[in-house]
Amino acid sequence: MQIIAHPDDDLYFMNPLLQRSIAEGSPVATAVLTAGEADGRNSPTDDDKEHAKTPADKPGYTEARHNGLRSAYALMATGNQQAAWRREVVTLGDGAQVERCTLAERPAVQLYFFNLAQNLHGSAKAPDGTGVRMRTLWSGDVPLESTLPGTGAPVTAPQDFSRDRVTACLLDLLKQRRPTVVRTLDPDPEHDPYQPGISLADHIDHTATAQFVLAALRTYTEETGARPVVEHFRGYTSKFWPSNLSAAAKAEKRSYLMPYAGFGAPCPANNCGDYQVRPDPGDSTHLISSAYRYTPATDWLVKDGTGRLNAFAVLGGRVVHWTEQAAGSGSWGEARQLTGDWLMPRLQVGVDRSGRIQLVALRRWAGDKDTVGAEVVRAVQTAPGGEFGAWESLEGPDYGNSDHRVRREIGAPAAAFDADGRLHVFVRNFAHGLSHRQELPGGGFGPWQKLGGSVLQDAVTAFTGHDGAVQVFATDTHGVLRWRQERAGGGFRTERIGIPVPVAGAVTPVESTPGRLTLYYREAGTANVVVYRQESDGVHWPPLPAVLSGHDGTGEIAAARWGSGRNGASSGTAVADRAGSGLLSLLVAAPGTPGIGWAESGGQLVYAPAMAEDSTGRMVAAVIGVDARLHTARQSSPESASPLGPWTTV
Structure with missing residues (x-):
């Protein structure tokens, strides 16, 4: 409708x-x-x-x-x-x-x-x-x-x-x-x-x-x-x-x-x-575009400290949560709804060092006349696999401004944990720059701080590398900016990544090998899915990215590493997006192999897809369908050439 x-x-x-x-x-x-x-x-x-x-x-x-x-x-x-x-x-x-x-x-x-x-x-x-x-x-x-x-x-x-x-x-x-x-x-x-x-x-x-x-x-x-x-x-x-x-x-x-x-x-x-x-x-x-106001996240499928996969979506203004009944089983329990006030569609999902899932969202309410209230909120599991506590307000970078028109423009939040297990939250502020708030060692959060940037798209992603340092990526009208900690727990330094063609929406970072990043994104003007991989030194970037495909898709790109190589299993990267047909389009490839190519499957989806590796080493793809239900598909085996099995509606 x-x-x-x-x-x-x-x-x-x-x-x-x-x-x-x-x-x-x-x-x-x-x-x-x-x-x-x-x-x-x-x-x-x-x-x-x-x-x-x-x-x-x-x-x-x-x-x-x-x-x-x-x-x-x-x-x-x-x-x-x-x-x-x-x-x-x-x-x-x-x-x-x-x-x-x-x-x-x-x-x-x-x-x-x-x-x-x-x-x-x-x-x-x-x-x-x-x-x-x-x-x-x-x-x-x-x-x-x-x-x-x-x-x-x-x-x-x-x-x-x-x-x-x-x-x-x-x-x-x-x-x-x-x-x-x-x-x-x-x-x-x-x-x-x-x-x-x-x-x-x-x-x-x-x-x-x-x-x-x-x-x-x-x-x-x-x-x-x-x-x-x-x-x-x-x-x-x-x-x-x-x-x-x-x-x-x-x-x-x-x-x-x-x-x-x-x-x-x-x-x-x-x-x-x-x-x-x-x-x-x-x-x-x-x-020229068909764009969501709240850029969807692609990390809403995660494995908690019990080894079970968990999926999340904001449906009807509330978070809905699905959990595997047993680790790696592919069988899901009934959907559960978290209590709380109305949330906008963007939801950031992360797993802390103790294996608990933490959620970061944007809460919104209507005030008197046409005024609006909006703030970043967090909910934390009481224990791995446990219930979620109440939503906690983290306010916003312009929260104290007397003009509600300034407060209401808060961007969609991104979040990541540092090496000490502290949560870092990032949003675009009213001035179209990036703001940051971090959890303190003794509990609570420090004040919101501006990290810089100007005329940023509301498309921010955060990521923690193998070394425990937090990195955050934001796109503007020219390309990609990266803020990264010099060391785990340190301050942030800004740099521009020299992507030759602007990005439409957010980038999805994946650490292909320790210290070496690969960015997946949609190229502006063509909507091609593009991969941009750091040189082997983990510092420099090549002159040009590689185009994976176009297939007239829309929205954000999901990408995930799968397969640890343990027990002789192979490893690789899976990439998924919403194709022009409205269906999931998936590419799976292992190092040194051509992969299985793009393959469309499933039904019409909303928001953006997500992927994660289950406890058996198989890659799992998940989407929210136009029926407002969770749909998942798994590889039949952990091998790189293994295609997705049939889709299951939860």
Whole structure:
């Protein structure tokens, strides 16, 4: 289920993953909250004078955008953008009426239009003079927002919506559909890193929509016990960062935007699509990426001090935990849910020297009006294989700032243990630099400290080497920065790694041999999976990295060493990502061998895959599926040429 602000947010920001869900045959519903009527002039905006000559018709423009969205979904689902739809009125919440559109050939594909408009209550203004719209409705600065029915829509009469009514309708829709995946927009978009002060970098309707969705989801999960995957997608802020899609993926996104813009079908009434995005709807920075707001970790599958594998995911705002029933058995116990307040999707998982698992996450809550609270939190097992204690607040680098807009931009946390077993936590701060907080020898944590960097992507990974020294990697618009301890327990020194092409997202470091690092990442502009390995001296880097493959994948790269060579077993490295098909793509190779090549398997996955070696020396791959369940597959033997066995759904 997608819940978005405008009738193109899904096409620009959530594809190609949206299309993969449709292609798989999953039931798909998208709720569009606003009418998106803008100035009501349905003509290209690249020529201001010509655009101004177009008569303003807000109901007509709303209907045109809806027609375009129906055409795009019809093309994604049936291959025919002119496939028929059934349009009807449905009642939600306390009697509110919304339009539901059902694709006749694929009835499991549905669209819901709420049609909340702006400035229809002319006297209702926010204190700063802003007219009525989603943000001021959410903040309470205006009490009501009216709807704007499109021309010819089955819902003909305007309605008034309060903040509570919008939330109640979304709650009702969630209860009716019971989605396993909820996709929405960015609730806490970053400011423009190239402008002074706090400059809005995303559409305010995107932010408010995500706030409404989170409010509805909180109540929904509490009342029903449901645990859906929640995916937040960046909006306009993707333009600041390197493109994470291949040329083929961008072309595919554009192909579904063309019918949205009214191309490909006769249209005598000139209302078959959104002409404001013409002449080319693909000529936009919105097209270059499809990126999560909270960069997923790839280390959420770990082996604890008992030798059993443990898997974790944030589902429905809570951590869900699976544990092997016996070490190396491949049999898993039932999922357990940790208690606590709402967490955002990023979860960092680590195992300390005693074999206990420690979790680091980002907790978020809504305050008065449109204020937001956010902080880093930690939970620790009482003993290896034991229960988890309560979440402990580690605050954040900007926690004491009086402006909640500064506090809410905290990045997704990364963490690692040093040689003394102390936890180090890293996040991107409001200034787009890196901040660090470390556990003290006697317990507790020292203050947050700035480590430097500027215009960093919110894609930080931490790693502890064979020597016990902590290293942390962050990407910017040029390449990769590394902070590393000069020695175990020492201070951090910064260096730039000379990667010739920028990185899209995070890097995944693996110590291929003691003291020698290999970085795996997705190359900007091509989405190729790239490997960059240090020279044998463990200091220098080669002039160029090696490209493993492209396969039009998206998201972060999981990589893990497996096989210790004990008892004559071989060793190697496994690399996995989400391929363009939406399935797991895996490469397994041992030193001096060509490996078994890339192989796709399993079903559609969310977030990012994870891998770990079990107690028998076999490599295990794990994903969270679009069914919000854990899926695992193991090598049939510890040998390098051994492929993955069948997938098991836990």
